[in-house]
Amino acid sequence: MSFRRLLVPVLVGAVLLTDGVASAHVTAISVKSVKSLGSFAGKPYREVEIQVSGAASGGAYSVPAVLAYPARRSDANGFALVDPYNTVLYKIEGWPGGPFLVPEARRFLGDKYTFGRGNVYIAVLWDKTVVEQLNEGFIAVAIDGYDVLRDAAALVRSPRSMPYPRRFRRPPAASKVVAAGYSSSANLLRHFYTTHQNTRKGLTFDGALLGGSQAACVSPEDLTAYYVCGGVVADGGKVLVVNTQADVELTGFLERGQTTDYRVLELAGTSHIPVPLFDFRNLGNPDQNPISNSPALRAAHANLLRWIKGTPPPKAPYIALQDVEPVDIGGFPYIPSAHDSDGNAIGGVRLPHMTSMRKGKPAGAPLGTYEGLNFNTNNPFLFLTGTFFPFSHARLNELYPTHQVYIHRVRRAANQLLQKRLILKRDRDEYIRAAKRGD
Numbered sequence: 001m002s003f004r005r006l007l008v009p010v011l012v013g014a015v016l017l018t019d020g021v022a023s024a025h026v027t028a029i030s031v032k033s034v035k036s037l038g039s040f041a042g043k044p045y046r047e048v049e050i051q052v053s054g055a056a057s058g059g060a061y062s063v064p065a066v067l068a069y070p071a072r073r074s075d076a077n078g079f080a081l082v083d084p085y086n087t088v089l090y091k092i093e094g095w096p097g098g099p100f101l102v103p104e105a106r107r108f109l110g111d112k113y114t115f116g117r118g119n120v121y122i123a124v125l126w127d128k129t130v131v132e133q134l135n136e137g138f139i140a141v142a143i144d145g146y147d148v149l150r151d152a153a154a155l156v157r158s159p160r161s162m163p164y165p166r167r168f169r170r171p172p173a174a175s176k177v178v179a180a181g182y183s184s185s186a187n188l189l190r191h192f193y194t195t196h197q198n199t200r201k202g203l204t205f206d207g208a209l210l211g212g213s214q215a216a217c218v219s220p221e222d223l224t225a226y227y228v229c230g231g232v233v234a235d236g237g238k239v240l241v242v243n244t245q246a247d248v249e250l251t252g253f254l255e256r257g258q259t260t261d262y263r264v265l266e267l268a269g270t271s272h273i274p275v276p277l278f279d280f281r282n283l284g285n286p287d288q289n290p291i292s293n294s295p296a297l298r299a300a301h302a303n304l305l306r307w308i309k310g311t312p313p314p315k316a317p318y319i320a321l322q323d324v325e326p327v328d329i330g331g332f333p334y335i336p337s338a339h340d341s342d343g344n345a346i347g348g349v350r351l352p353h354m355t356s357m358r359k360g361k362p363a364g365a366p367l368g369t370y371e372g373l374n375f376n377t378n379n380p381f382l383f384l385t386g387t388f389f390p391f392s393h394a395r396l397n398e399l400y401p402t403h404q405v406y407i408h409r410v411r412r413a414a415n416q417l418l419q420k421r422l423i424l425k426r427d428r429d430e431y432i433r434a435a436k437r438g439d
Contacts (some may be wrong), residue, residue, distance in 0.1 A: 060139035069120040080157065084181055213255065241263070345370075350366075
């Protein structure tokens with residue numbers, strides 16, 4: 001199999017509602033299991049596995065989904081999150097722990113944030129091939145995967161009109177519905193917006209969070225045919241894109257743009273597959289970039305919800321790129337970032353492992369050089385894991401004569417990010433705690 005064919009998937013899983021909202025044609029819902037998830041910020045949650053059947057454009061379908069929602073309606077915040085499964089890792093051989101489906105939004109946001117904020121949540125399987133391979137239902141034609149997403153949105157938007165079993169405790173209704181994906185599921189959503197699916201049958205999503213989308217689109221009709229789809233993609237709802245340094249350098253710079261409905265944030269010194277996402281340090285890349293993207297993605301989701309209510313998300317500079325012509329990597333254009341004297345990217349959102357300035361004083365505390373891509377491999381998975389090479393002891397002592405200096409620089413950076421709404425308070429506090437625990 002070619003490098004490009006392997007690389008592309010990794011880069012990137014009858015009720016009529018009110019006017020202006022997407023129509024749903026859910027014909028039956030069966031409940032397979034119900035359990036308590038515990039409490040999050042004092043909000044008890046329940047999780048329900050369901051089978052959703054409906055009538056799509058191409059014919060009937062039946063797919064599995066997972067619902068999670070507050071047990072008390074008063075705890076709901078009025079928003080719902082639709083999480084289309086990333087199905088790439090179910091299909092690619094050799095992925096550690098695979099094959100499996102990935103609810104990307106739930107993974108990068110985390111239950112503590114998602115449910116602690118009172119969101120209703122649904123993860124849904126939209127991929128015809130995987131649904132049928134798992135023997136968990138059927139979809140008439142592949143493009144009907146988009147009707148499945150529409151029906152998932154309608155299901156959480158208007159639960160009282162849905163055909164749940166009698167005496168089933170339905171989730172609270174959500175007045176606003178957002179979608180979120182990462183990598184391949186973000187590419188799916190980007191295609192959804194690019195081809196105006198979001199408004200084709202009424203409004204499906206009020207907003208979407210696209211993580212690591214790299215200006216690539218893919219249709220349910222052919223999940224191997226990724227293509228470059230740069231530019232603004234908003235279609236009847238707000239779209240917030242969050243790209244790592246790896247994503248920016250490899251095609252993602254084509255996603256840049258800003259309108260009243262579209263915004264892009266770029267994370268300096270981060271990789272598409274960092275250690276917290278999948279740990280490859282003992283599987284081919286001992287130098288894998290360790291920096292989590294989740295704090296920035298959590299803040300982006302919170303900002304997306306505020307944006308839908310009327311408060312625009314924060315602005316941030318793009319990562320500076322070198323003034324060179326792009327080169328082709330696996331069929332996609334690549335331009336390297338510009339670097340400072342330590343080899344780290346300039347510009348972009350600068351998490352506390354990147355240097356910055358706050359009130360005239362240095363902030364941020366890098367411990368080495370952080371790259372988004374790993375050019376020391378021919379493996380397309382490892383290529384996206386990035387690298388981290390620690391500074392020498394002499395350089396560390398020059399930057400941070402004492403542990404207290406290191407803590408102060410992390411604190412200054414974290415406070416600045418919180419003030420700019422680029423991270424949340426819980427993540428600001430964790431950055432500072434981690435700095436204090438460090439050696």
